[in-house]
Amino acid sequence: MNLSLPIEVLDQIALEExxxxxxxxxxxxxxxxxxxxxxxxxxxxxxxEGLQRANSKWDLRPNMLMLNDALGVLSSGQRMFLSAMVSFYNSREGGAMLKRCGFEGLSDLGGLDLERRKVIADLTLHYTGW
Structure with a gap:
């Protein structure tokens, strides 16, 4: 009995790894x-300078106190983008911030410009937990 997997399956496993x-x-x-x-x-x-010398995501944790205080005075796009980013760091806090911004679903990210959309897409694609 041959228990080897098809080459396509092995290629997919290697790609995911x-x-x-x-x-x-x-x-x-x-x-x-x-x-x-x-x-x-x-x-x-x-x-x-801190941003430039950062070597890991831990060096660039969001300043939650400052963000929550400023959320009401930022532009709608800035609020949405920062809140979406925070949701990767802390889903509960980020979710609450998104709710305050009027976020109802992923299609609301359609209001972001291409540069910001690419960041959110890349964060989603490469997220493995904070």
């Missing part, structure tokens, strides 16, 4: 791009 092995680095790169777009003040130590 590569993807998930590279996912943490790709997630961090997307997270850093998002922090650059949104503004260094919302992440890590809140400085441009």
């Amino acid at each position: 590569r993807h998930f092995a590279e996912a943490p680095k790709a997630f961090f790169e997307a997270w850093k791009r998002g922090a650059e777009i949104a503004g260094a003040e919302w992440f890590g130590d809140g400085t441009r």
Whole structure:
């Protein structure tokens, strides 16, 4: 009895293994791009220098207190983008922020420009947990 898997299945397994092995680095790169777009003040130590020298997502944790305080004065696009990013860091907090922004579903992300959509798409594709 031959128990070997078809080559297509083995290729798919290898592809997924590569993807998930590279996912943490790709997630961090997307997270850093998002922090650059949104503004260094919302992440890590809140400085441009801190953003530049960050080596991991842990170096760029969102400043939850500052974000929650500022949510009411940001533009609708900035609120949506920052809230979506926060939802990767803390789903409960991010979900509450998204609700405050009037987010009802994924189609609401359609209001973001292409650059921000790509960040959210890359974060989704490469997310393996915080």
